[in-house]
Structures are given as C-alpha cells and as structure tokens.
Amino acid sequence: MVKQVPDTATERKLSSDDNTLDRAASDGVINELDEYAIEEALLLKEKHGGEVTILTMGPDQATDSIRKALSMGADKAVHLVDDALHGSDALQTAYALSKALGTLEYDLVVLGSESTDARTGIVGAALAEYLGLPQLTLAGKVEVDGRAIKIQRATDYGYDVVEAQLPAVVSVVEKINEPRYPSFKLIMQAKKKPVAKLSAADAGIDTALVGLANAATETVDFAPAPPRAAGTVIKDEGDGGVKAADFLAEKKFV
Known part of the structure; x- marks a missing residue:
C-alpha cells in the first residue's frame, strides 16, 4: 500500500481555501x-x-x-481516485482503503507505519479493524510460514514477537530492509504494467462517510512557520558550562 506525499526536501503548504494539503505547492513522492x-x-x-x-x-x-512502485518490481496497481475522497482524514482513509481491498484478492496487506505528511500512524491499525483482520504493527522483521505470520515488533527495550494467521495487516518500520533502486529494465516494464482505476462507487464506498465535510477531525487554522532567528553564541570564559545550562533552563529544555 502506497501513499503519495509532498517531497520533504521542499516546502510543504496547506491550501487557504479549505486548510487541506496544497499538492500543487511541491512535488509528490x-x-x-x-x-x-x-x-x-x-x-x-x-x-x-x-x-x-x-x-x-x-x-x-x-x-x-x-x-515508481511498479518500477521497483510490483506486478500491478489499483488507484482509488475520486473527488468525493478529497479531505478525508485518517479514519476515513482507512475505511475507503478497506472497501477498495474488498475488490481484490490478497493474503497480506503491507504498509508503512506512518506517512511523512500527516504522521498519524493509525491507518494500519484502523484498516485492520475495518477489515476484521489481525494487525501486526511496527514490524522490524516479517516471517511467513504457510498461513502463519510472525513479526518482531520494535520496542524501546528491543522487540516483541507477535504471531497471527493470514490474511493480516502488517505495518513496517524503516529498519526492516533497504529498498531497492529500480533498474532501467524495470522502469521500462513498469510503463506496461496494468493500473486499474477505482471510483468510490466502484469500491462500494458510502460517500457520506468520506471527504472533508464528513471528517471527524479538521484543521481549524494554520500559519507559516516563523523565519529562523539568529542563534545565541555563548563565549566560554571559564563559565561556558554554567552559561549553557542557564540558557537551556531559560528555554525550559532542562
């Protein structure tokens, strides 16, 4: 499962019209x-x-x-696209994706643990709930044996082992592997791979449950980040440590 997000190397903006992401303001990746x-x-x-x-x-x-995903080696793609989905929040997104998955045959749904734009980190869990499937989140390692699946879930103290039966939903963390670079051959092949488009109606999505007007959450207001101020220089005259500690205490960092 893939989400297109604004390139983190560029400035990201919200639209003043409806407080949603301005996708035209930066390249999508x-x-x-x-x-x-x-x-x-x-x-x-x-x-x-x-x-x-x-x-x-x-x-x-x-x-x-x-x-780009197909050029990495995936076989085919399904694109759920409909103006009625604009402005959907994380829960609505999980609902819509669950309906789209209902049109497909699958054993395992794999997605990232969060997106770099919204960073809610809940779509994987919500998706599993809508599908009525086991959720194996924050996976740093995935093993499949027949219909059994086992992951190592990253924790502050190491990892937990979580097991379930397929079909299931798995979200992964960045330490799980090293994504491959598409070869020229795969890039050319990707142009011919099938991409099916689904509308909300095609997926059986109730449009009264999705979209900005029906979202359970909203962005009430926003403002551009202030310009970065000049840094504070502490000259060490034998008391640099004390000055640094006082500065951090003033800023309530310590």
Missing part, C-alpha cells in the same frame, strides 16, 4: 516508509511466490508514485 513496505512485499514474493499489487488512494498525480 512515495511516502518514504511505504518504500520499505514495498520492498518487504517484494522480498516475501521472491521467497514464497505470489504477486505484489500496489494500492493507492489519491488524486490523479499519484500515478507518478504508482509507476
């Missing part, structure tokens, strides 16, 4: 954590067989990210 999900799906395919289908919900320009 694959969400970085989703690249690890694609790679993990490809590794599982290479080991166990099957095929990898990319599922994306987003506007027309998300096609660029779909082609």
Whole structure:
C-alpha cells in the first residue's frame, strides 16, 4: 500500500481555501516508509511466490508514485481516485482503503507505519479493524510460514514477537530492509504494467462517510512557520558550562 506525499526536501503548504494539503505547492513522492513496505512485499514474493499489487488512494498525480512502485518490481496497481475522497482524514482513509481491498484478492496487506505528511500512524491499525483482520504493527522483521505470520515488533527495550494467521495487516518500520533502486529494465516494464482505476462507487464506498465535510477531525487554522532567528553564541570564559545550562533552563529544555 502506497501513499503519495509532498517531497520533504521542499516546502510543504496547506491550501487557504479549505486548510487541506496544497499538492500543487511541491512535488509528490512515495511516502518514504511505504518504500520499505514495498520492498518487504517484494522480498516475501521472491521467497514464497505470489504477486505484489500496489494500492493507492489519491488524486490523479499519484500515478507518478504508482509507476515508481511498479518500477521497483510490483506486478500491478489499483488507484482509488475520486473527488468525493478529497479531505478525508485518517479514519476515513482507512475505511475507503478497506472497501477498495474488498475488490481484490490478497493474503497480506503491507504498509508503512506512518506517512511523512500527516504522521498519524493509525491507518494500519484502523484498516485492520475495518477489515476484521489481525494487525501486526511496527514490524522490524516479517516471517511467513504457510498461513502463519510472525513479526518482531520494535520496542524501546528491543522487540516483541507477535504471531497471527493470514490474511493480516502488517505495518513496517524503516529498519526492516533497504529498498531497492529500480533498474532501467524495470522502469521500462513498469510503463506496461496494468493500473486499474477505482471510483468510490466502484469500491462500494458510502460517500457520506468520506471527504472533508464528513471528517471527524479538521484543521481549524494554520500559519507559516516563523523565519529562523539568529542563534545565541555563548563565549566560554571559564563559565561556558554554567552559561549553557542557564540558557537551556531559560528555554525550559532542562
């Protein structure tokens, strides 16, 4: 599963019209954590067989990210695109994706643990809830044996082992693998791989449950980040440590 997000190397903006993401203000790229999900799906395919289908919900320009995902080695893609989905929050997104998945055959849904734009980190768990499937989140390692799946979930103290039966939903962290670079051959092949488009009606999505007007959360207001102020220089005259500590205490960092 892939989300197109603004390039983190560029300035990201919200639209003054409806306080949603201004997608025209920056280039769209694959969400970085989703690249690890694609790679993990490809590794599982290479080991166990099957095929990898990319599922994306987003506007027309998300096609660029779909082609990038296909050029990594995925077999085909499904693009859920409909103006009625504009402004959907994380829970609505999970609902819409669950309905789109209902049109497909799958054993395992793999996605990144969060997106670099909204950073809610809840779509994977919410998606599993809508689908009524086991959720295995924050996976740093994934193992499949027949219909059994086991992950190592990253924790502050190491990892937990979580097991379930397929089908299931897995979200992965960035330490799980190293995403591959598309070869020229795969880039050319990606241009011919099938990309099916789904509307809300095609997926059986109730449009009264999605979109900005029906969202459970909203952005009430926003303002551009203030320009960076000049830094504070502390000259060490034998008391540099004390001055630094006082500065940090003043800023309530310590």
